[in-house]
Amino acid sequence: MSLTILRHPDPVLRKIAAPIPEVTDEIRELAAAMAETMYRAEGIGLAAPQIGRSIRLITVDVTGPERREGLLTLINPELTPLPEAGYVEGEEGCLSVEDYRAKVRRYASVALSALDANGAPVRLEAEGLLAVCLQHEVDHLEGKLFIDHLSRLKRSMYEARLRKRLRNNA
Numbered sequence: 001m002s003l004t005i006l007r008h009p010d011p012v013l014r015k016i017a018a019p020i021p022e023v024t025d026e027i028r029e030l031a032a033a034m035a036e037t038m039y040r041a042e043g044i045g046l047a048a049p050q051i052g053r054s055i056r057l058i059t060v061d062v063t064g065p066e067r068r069e070g071l072l073t074l075i076n077p078e079l080t081p082l083p084e085a086g087y088v089e090g091e092e093g094c095l096s097v098e099d100y101r102a103k104v105r106r107y108a109s110v111a112l113s114a115l116d117a118n119g120a121p122v123r124l125e126a127e128g129l130l131a132v133c134l135q136h137e138v139d140h141l142e143g144k145l146f147i148d149h150l151s152r153l154k155r156s157m158y159e160a161r162l163r164k165r166l167r168n169n170a
């Protein structure tokens with residue numbers, strides 16, 4: 001099953017997502033549908049608010065939609081930056097932000113604890129693309145998008161372009 005992905009400026013994307021009290025079959029089914037949706041959209045991460053559910057659930061697979069070898073289903077993720085590893089700046093996009101990519105500065109390495117789809121605790125340390133992707137997806141649970149990390153100038157240029165496109169589509 002493929003779910004509909006909400007786009008900025010949908011207000012659901014701005015809500016702080018609620019913790020998941022129990023990992024039920026419904027949550028597992030939702031996570032599976034999210035993974036399918038993420039692969040179909042050729043994304044490497046998806047957060048539940050992006051499909052209209054304001055709950056703390058993300059799916060990530062940095063091996064991509066072709067290989068599908070690294071699927072992580074993370075429930076109630078708690079992310080801890082490891083600032084001693086420094087920072088990286090890479091170009092990001094988002095399935096909820098159409099036709100736009102921009103450079104964002106992130107921690108190079110993070111630790112994360114969460115529950116998996118079976119409700120079992122997961123702990124991992126990540127660097128590289130996975131570290132960046134986890135920060136991007138956990139941001140979604142705080143109602144934050146990658147465009148919030150841009151400079152004011154870049155952000156206002158992006159918003160002007162978006163307004164123009166929304167006007168042209170109206």
Ligand code: NI
Nearest residue numbers: 093094095096
């Ligand atoms: Ni995103």
